[in-house]
Amino acid sequence: MLNYIIQGGNKLEGEVKVSGSKNASLPIIAASMLNGNQSKLYNVPTIHDIQIALKILKILGCKVKKTNNKILIDSSNITSYEIPYPLMRQMRSSVIMAGAIIGRFKNAIFSYPGGCDIGTRPIDLHLSGFRKLGINIIEEGGFIRCSCDKIIGTEIHLDFPSVGATENLMLASVYAEGETVITNAAMEPEIVDLQNFLNKMGAIVEGAGTNIIKIKGVNKLKEVSYTIMPDRIEAGTLLCSAAITGGTIELKNAIPDHISPILSKLEECGCKTEVKKDKISLIAPRKLISTEIKTLPYPGFPTDMQSIFGAMLTTAKGTSVIIETIFENRYKYTNELIRMGAKITIEGKMAIIKGVKRLSGAEVLATDLRGGAAMVIAGLQAKGKTKINNIEYILRGYENLDKKLNSIGANIKIEEGDKN
Numbered sequence: 345m346l347n348y349i350i351q352g353g354n355k356l357e358g359e360v361k362v363s364g365s366k367n368a369s370l371p372i373i374a375a376s377m378l379n380g381n382q383s384k385l386y387n388v389p390t391i392h393d394i395q396i397a398l399k400i401l402k403i404l405g406c407k408v409k410k411t412n413n414k415i416l417i418d419s420s421n422i423t424s425y426e427i428p429y430p431l432m433r434q435m436r437s438s439v440i441m442a443g444a445i446i447g448r449f450k451n452a453i454f455s456y457p458g459g460c461d462i463g464t465r466p467i468d469l470h471l472s473g474f475r476k477l478g479i480n481i482i483e484e485g486g487f488i489r490c491s492c493d494k495i496i497g498t499e500i501h502l503d504f505p506s507v508g509a510t511e512n513l514m515l516a517s518v519y520a521e522g523e524t525v526i527t528n529a530a531m532e533p534e535i536v537d538l539q540n541f542l543n544k545m546g547a548i549v550e551g552a553g554t555n556i557i558k559i560k561g562v563n564k565l566k567e568v569s570y571t572i573m574p575d576r577i578e579a580g581t582l583l584c585s586a587a588i589t590g591g592t593i594e595l596k597n598a599i600p601d602h603i604s605p606i607l608s609k610l611e612e613c614g615c616k617t618e619v620k621k622d623k624i625s626l627i628a629p630r631k632l633i634s635t636e637i638k639t640l641p642y643p644g645f646p647t648d649m650q651s652i653f654g655a656m657l658t659t660a661k662g663t664s665v666i667i668e669t670i671f672e673n674r675y676k677y678t679n680e681l682i683r684m685g686a687k688i689t690i691e692g693k694m695a696i697i698k699g700v701k702r703l704s705g706a707e708v709l710a711t712d713l714r715g716g717a718a719m720v721i722a723g724l725q726a727k728g729k730t731k732i733n734n735i736e737y738i739l740r741g742y743e744n745l746d747k748k749l750n751s752i753g754a755n756i757k758i759e760e761g762d763k764n
């Protein structure tokens with residue numbers, strides 16, 4: 345097990361380059377199985393979730409070569425349609441591979457991804473969408489077997505604008521007969537990135553970024569090179585790191601439009617922000633001001649930033665209120681913050697955070713990916729030393745977070761923990 349040791353109290357000041365997006369890379373890596381050819385991907389973050397996704401592609405028969413942030417994938421020789429159970433359990437978003445395998449081979453076997461630290465994470469919307477496309481689904485022994493002779497384009501309405509279901513249905517429809525229309529589709533920027541990638545391969549997809557996406561089936565897709573968009577959640581995390589320390593930061597390779605809900609909340613907290621083409625700068629006040637947050641599907645405030653703001657608001661002036669509407673179990677990190685002296689009460693979907701003068705360093709746990717990031721934010725401000733256990737969660741979704749923060753004044757070390 346690995347831990348972070350953070351000496352808190354330093355003001356962060358400087359420039360950081362944002363890495364490529366984890367949540368855009370994963371569906372695009374899945375989509376690279378569609379063309380039966382080469383896909384060259386640039387700006388892919390070197391993080392654990394990407395390693396798992398590439399491991400699945402290799403097991404299915406793809407040739408994969410990764411050099412730093414560039415990945416070369418050759419999907420001409422896929423020999424299996426079964427996503428290995430242990431990898432499904434390790435990363436629930438591997439369900440996204442199913443849509444691509446079904447889309448190309450009309451066959452796929454995978455298992456229920458299982459819940460994770462932030463909620464049950466059902467896939468009913470994925471499966472009901474597959475059925476509407478004419479895919480037969482047999483669920484037995486925890487496995488889901490999908491098969492059909494052909495995929496027929498149709499209209500699919502999503503009861504909830506699920507990001508994964510939207511992406512999976514796009515992937516399953518690219519070779520369908522006729523047109524598929526997804527209504528109440530998720531509008532996240534990662535879906536626009538997936539549409540751009542698919543169209544560069546020769547697919548005909550339009551409407552991503554709105555709640556109606558149309559996919560016209562084609563017969564062939566070609567090789568492609570593509571650069572992944574920057575990670576908007578990493579950008580928000582870095583801004584909040586500077587904000588809680590009363591510092592300043594300039595982000596390079598960030599897209600302001602992707603994080604407008606985050607920027608407006610940071611301004612409500614008293615920060616000054618400035619945006620240029622692909623740069624975002626922030627100057628924090630000596631003391632942040634409390635605010636109210638309600639997480640919503642894009643373009644609302646992102647649920648992935650909820651815990652990070654929760655940590656940042658522990659030392660803001662006044663009382664903040666957060667309402668989490670997307671996942672049912674995304675407040676586990678608050679118990680760890682309370683160990684550091686935070687004043688937080690949870691009432692159902694609501695977290696009430698009463699600002700305290702300063703947190704004090706303690707030994708805490710990373711409860712999940714974004715909960716772990718929240719503990720880093722808290723440790724940067726806390727008095728004394730904070731030890732964060734289980735940072736493997738954080739390494740799943742952030743590339744070199746400690747190095748990036750140390751480059752602008754933080755004091756974070758990684759240590760080997762006990763082997764359990």
Ligand code: EPZ
Pocket residue numbers: 366367368370437463464465466467468469470471504505506507508509530647648670671672713714741
């Ligand atoms: C994606 O997860 C992201 N992951 C999540 O980021 C993000 O929090 C989430 O979208 C919401 O923005 C990736 O892109 C890899 P959903 P996903 O389907 O696709 C319910 C991170 O920290 N739902 O939009 O799994 C579901 O239970 C991760 O980077 C159904 O009920 O999210 C949840 O309550 C965490 N049935 C809500 O919808 C379904 O079939 C949103 O889920 C599917 C989803």
